[in-house]
Amino acid sequence: MKSDYVFQRNSRADLPLALSGDGCYLYDDKGKAYLDGSGGAAVSCLGHSDEHVKKAITEQVQQMAYAHTSFFTSNQAEKLASRLAHAAPYDISRVYLVSSGSEAVEAALKLARQYFVETGQPNRRHIIARRQSYHGNTLGALAAGGNQWRRGQFEPLLIETTLISPCYAYRDKRIDESEEAYGVRIANELETEIIRLGRENVMAFIAEPVVGATAGALCPVEGYLNRIREICDTYGVLLIFDEVMCGMGRTGALFACNIDNVVPDILTIAKGLGAGYQPIGAMLCREYIHEAIENGTGFFQHGHTYLGHPIAAAAANAVLDRLVNDKLVESVSKKGQYLKNKLNECFHDHPNIGDIRGRGLFIGIEIVQDKQSKNAFDPSLNIAGMIKKHAFSEGLICYPAQGTIDGRAGDHILLAPAFIISDAEIEMLVEKLDTTIQQTLQVK
Numbered sequence: 001m002k003s004d005y006v007f008q009r010n011s012r013a014d015l016p017l018a019l020s021g022d023g024c025y026l027y028d029d030k031g032k033a034y035l036d037g038s039g040g041a042a043v044s045c046l047g048h049s050d051e052h053v054k055k056a057i058t059e060q061v062q063q064m065a066y067a068h069t070s071f072f073t074s075n076q077a078e079k080l081a082s083r084l085a086h087a088a089p090y091d092i093s094r095v096y097l098v099s100s101g102s103e104a105v106e107a108a109l110k111l112a113r114q115y116f117v118e119t120g121q122p123n124r125r126h127i128i129a130r131r132q133s134y135h136g137n138t139l140g141a142l143a144a145g146g147n148q149w150r151r152g153q154f155e156p157l158l159i160e161t162t163l164i165s166p167c168y169a170y171r172d173k174r175i176d177e178s179e180e181a182y183g184v185r186i187a188n189e190l191e192t193e194i195i196r197l198g199r200e201n202v203m204a205f206i207a208e209p210v211v212g213a214t215a216g217a218l219c220p221v222e223g224y225l226n227r228i229r230e231i232c233d234t235y236g237v238l239l240i241f242d243e244v245m246c247g248m249g250r251t252g253a254l255f256a257c258n259i260d261n262v263v264p265d266i267l268t269i270a271k272g273l274g275a276g277y278q279p280i281g282a283m284l285c286r287e288y289i290h291e292a293i294e295n296g297t298g299f300f301q302h303g304h305t306y307l308g309h310p311i312a313a314a315a316a317n318a319v320l321d322r323l324v325n326d327k328l329v330e331s332v333s334k335k336g337q338y339l340k341n342k343l344n345e346c347f348h349d350h351p352n353i354g355d356i357r358g359r360g361l362f363i364g365i366e367i368v369q370d371k372q373s374k375n376a377f378d379p380s381l382n383i384a385g386m387i388k389k390h391a392f393s394e395g396l397i398c399y400p401a402q403g404t405i406d407g408r409a410g411d412h413i414l415l416a417p418a419f420i421i422s423d424a425e426i427e428m429l430v431e432k433l434d435t436t437i438q439q440t441l442q443v444k
Contacts, residue, residue, distance in 0.1 A: 001017075002017055016028040016029070016030070016032070017029040020048075021047070021048025021049055022047075022048060022049045023047045023048065023049060023418075023420065024036055024047050024048075024417060024418050024420065024421050024425055025048070026048060026397070032395060033395055034392070034395050034396065034397050035395060035396050035397065035425065035428060035429055035432065036048070036397045036417065036418065037391075037396050037397055037398045037415050037416075037417050037429045037432075037433070038397055038398050038399035038414055038415055038416045038417070039271075039276070039416045039417060039418055040276060040397070041213065041245070041271065041399060041416075042212060042245045042246075042250060042271055042272070042362065042399075042414070042416035043271045043272065043274075043275065043276045044275060044276040044418055045248065045249060045250065045271075045272040045275050045319075045323070045328075045418055045419050046275040046276075046277075046319060046322055046328075046418060046419065046420060047418040047420050047421075048276070050275070050277070050318075050322065052318050052321060052322060053275065053277045053315055053318040053319055053322070054277070055318070056314045056315060056317065056318035057277060057278065057311055057314060057315050057318075059314070060076060060310055060311050060314035060315075061311060064310055065310070065311060066306075066309065066310065066311075067310065068305070069303070069307055069308045070303070073308070074308065074310040074313065075310075076310045076311075076313035076314045076317060077097055077308040077309075077310065077313045079313070079317055080095070080097065080313045080316050080317050080320070081094075081095035081097065081282075083317065083320055084269075084282060084284060084320075085284070087254055087255070087324070088255060088267070088284055089255060089257060089258055089263045090263040090286070091286050091287045091288075092263070092264075092267060092284050092285065092286050092287075093286070093287045093290070094284065094285050094286075094287065094289070094290040095282050095283075095284050096111075096282060096283040096284070096285075096300070096307070097280065097281075097282050097307055097308040097309075097312075097313060098270075098280070098281045098282065098283065098304060098307050099279045099280060099281060099304060099306045099307065099309065099312065100136075100270055100279055100280075100281050101136055101141075101242075101244030101245070101268065101269075101270035101271060101281050102135075102136030102137050102138040102141045103136075103138070103281055103304055103307075104136075104244060104268035104269065104270055104281040104282060104283045105135045105136045105138075105140070105141040105144065105206075105242060105244070105268050105283075106136070106138050106140045106141055106302075107268075107283040107302055108206070108240050108242075108266045108267075108268050108283045108285075109127065109140050109141070109144060109204070109206075109240075110140070110300075110301070110302045111266060111283065111285060111289065111293075111300065111302070112127075112203050112204040112238045112240065112266060113125065113203060114293065114300065114301060114302075115238070115289050115292050115293070116203060118292045118293055118296035118297065119292050119296075121200070123200050123201050124200065124201060124202060124203040125201060125203055126160075126161075126162065126197050126201050126202045126203055127143075127144050127159070127161045127162070127203055127204050127205075127206060128161070128162045128163075128164060128190060128193055128194070128197075128202060128204070128205045128206075128237075129144050129145060129146055129161055129162070129163055129164075129205070129206050129207065130146055130163060130164055130165065130166045130167075130207055131146040131163045131164070131165060131166055131406075131407075132146055132147070132166045132168070132211065132214050132215040132218075132404070132405075132406070132407070133145050133146040133147065133163075133166065133206075133207065133208060133211060133214055133215075133242075134146075134147040134150065134208075134212065134213055134214040135206060135208075135242050135244075136244070137150065139154070139157055139158060139159075140159065142154060142158060143158035143159045143160075143161050144161055144206050145161075145214075146163045146166075146214070146407075147214045147403075147407065148403065148406070148407030148408070149402075149403050149407055149408075162193050162197065164186075164189040164190055164193055165186050165189055166186075166211065166215060166218060167183060167186055167187075167218065167219075167220045167221060167224050168215065168218055169182055169183075169221050170354070170355045170357065170366065170374075171374065171405065172186070173221075179221040179222060180221065180222055180223045182221060183220065183221040183222065183223045183224030183227065184223060184224070184227050186224065187224050187225075187227035187228050187231065188227070188231075190205055190228060190231050190232075191231045191234075191235070194231070194235045194237060199235045199236070199237075202235065202237050203237070203238065204237060204238040204239070204240050204266075205228065205231075205232055205237055205238075205239055205240065206240040206241075206242060207228070207240075207241065207242065208241070208242045208243070208244075208245065208246060209225065209241055209243060209246055209251075209256040209257050209259075209260065209262075210246040210251050210256055210358070210359055210362060211246075212244075212245035212246060212362075212414065213245065213399065213401055213414060214401070214403070214404075215364070215404055215412070216357070216358075216364030216365070216366060216401065216404055216412030216413070216414050217357055217358030217359070217362050217363055217364030217414060218357065218364065219357060219358065219359055220260060225257070225260045225262040226260070226261075226262055228262070229262050229263070232265075238265040238266060238289075239264045239265050239266075240264060240265065240266045240267070240268070241256075241257050241264035241266075241267045241268070242268050243255060243256050243257065243267060243268060243269050244268055244269060244270040244271055244281065245271055245362075245416075246359075246362055247267075247269045247271075247272065247273075248269055248271065248272030248273050248319075248323065249272060249323050249328065249329035249332055249360075249419060250271075250272055250332070250360055250361060250362045250416060251332070251358075251359035251360040251362050252329070252332045252333035252336065252359055252360035253329070254323065254324065254329055255267070255269075256359075259359065263286075265285065265286050265289060266283065266284070266285045266286075266289065267283070267284045267285075268281065268282070268283050268284075269281060269282050269284070270282070272319070272323075273316050273319065274312060274315055274316055274319060275315075275319045277315045277318075277319070278309075278311060278312040278314075278315035278316070279306075279312060280309070280312035280313065280315065280316050323419075328419045328420070329419070331419060332360040332361050332419055333359075333360055335360075335361055335419070335421060335423075335426070336358070336359065336360040336361045336362070336363065338423060338426055339361065339363060339415070339417075339426050339429070339430075340356060340358070340363060342426060342427060342430045343356050343363065343365065343430060343433075344356060346430050346433075346434050347365070347434075347437075350371075350437070351370070351371050352367055352368055352369065352370075352371065352437070352441050353365060353366075353367065353368075353371070353437075354366040354367065354368035354371055354374055358415075361415075361416060361417055361419060361421070362414075362415075362416050363414070363415040363416075364412050364413070364414055364415075365412060365413040365415070366404060366410070366411070366412045367383055367384075367387070367411040367412060367413070367437075376404075376405055376409040376410045376411065377411060379402060379403075379408055379409055382402065383400075383402070383411040383440065383441075384400035384401050384402040384411040384412070384413075385400070385402070386440045387400040387411070387413060387436055387437065387440050388400045390435075390436045390439040390440050391432065391433065391436040394432045394435055394436055394439075395432065396429065396432040396433065396436060398413050398414070398415060398433065398436075399413065399414040399415070399416070400412065400413045400414070401414065413433070415429070415433075417429065
């Protein structure tokens with residue numbers, strides 16, 4: 001039953017009522033099936049009816065629902081932190097459990113600031129990020145991102161953040177340079193900006209290892225993140241990796257940064273950690289950062305009411321059982337390659353498909369007006385919005401977005417299906433997407 005009292009994200013939208021979910025499908029109150037090709041926003045990595053996770057939630061509810069973390073810890077939170085710490089790269093060994101990706105990024109930014117205060121470097125306050133990035137919708141996380149559409153009206157409320165170029169080889173690599181040379185050139189913008197601001201004033205650089213919603217699964221070229229790490233080490237700047245969307249197996253490894261073999265100082269995860277069954281995220285940091293707090297004031301000046309929630313932690317532990325113990329993460333690269341192959345077969349000669357990119361089951365498709373020139377469609381045409389509309393009518397959920405290039409121009413589709421998706425369902429996804437694009441662009 002729908003009422004007139006929910007404050008919807010889009011107050012003009014007449015949304016269908018979702019009643020049930022099974023596997024890779026959601027069903028509305030009319031009985032229509034929707035193939036979830038994007039996991040919502042890259043959330044539902046286990047689909048919508050995982051019995052193991054549901055059982056874990058039920059058992060925890062029966063035992064204990066909630067205990068405030070200023071008074072207690074819990075078995076589920078302790079277990080989850082231990083598992084994440086042991087799975088994380090190098091000496092990332094401390095885990096701060098929160099309820100969302102935005103909260104995880106807020107915690108990361110505050111920890112970075114407090115670390116420098118605790119270690120006698122209070123002038124370090126500047127954050128450097130990249131254009132065409134997104135790190136969350138709370139004010140601190142929003143300020144740290146480069147999504148101009150989301151930032152727009154809130155600019156007067158945001159702390160100052162410097163934005164350098166994204167690693168966007170499809171558009172920005174020169175014809176006369178290799179991918180590696182391009183990566184170094186773009187990464188060196190970070191060093192230039194640190195010097196401009198003054199090395200003693202820069203706190204952190206934050207980036208998504210694989211960019212999600214804002215630019216459509218942009219992957220770093222080889223060597224780019226290594227050079228970023230090197231620059232941060234040289235100037236004593238903390239490196240924060242935002243893996244809220246690309247982490248937890250989505251790109252083929254439990255932690256996306258493992259693929260590039262680059263270790264951040266602070267790392268954030270969410271979405272796939274709870275797989276949609278519970279709202280949960282985490283901020284992880286290297287041991288030396290925790291030691292600075294422990295040996296200083298001993299108190300991280302930050303917190304939320306529901307952090308470390310036992311039911312959410314129980315769900316996340318069950319999700320990890322499926323991802324790691326049942327080896328679903330190991331299947332992601334193979335399934336992702338099958339999806340990418342099918343997309344290339346279908347759209348290889350399509351005049352409006354400019355680029356198909358991504359890692360694992362995290363695929364971006366950039367839509368262009370002309371494949372040769374790479375010119376974008378006029379933003380007023382709202383190509384991304386029309387794709388979403390037509391896909392939905394076809395029973396396909398995908399994640400189109402506008403402003404891919406500069407926050408205004410450019411359209412892309414993000415695909416992030418559940419790790420349990422079958423080959424037949426991948427083929428159906430591509431067929432539905434083909435029909436959708438034909439309807440949107442009137443390509444016969």
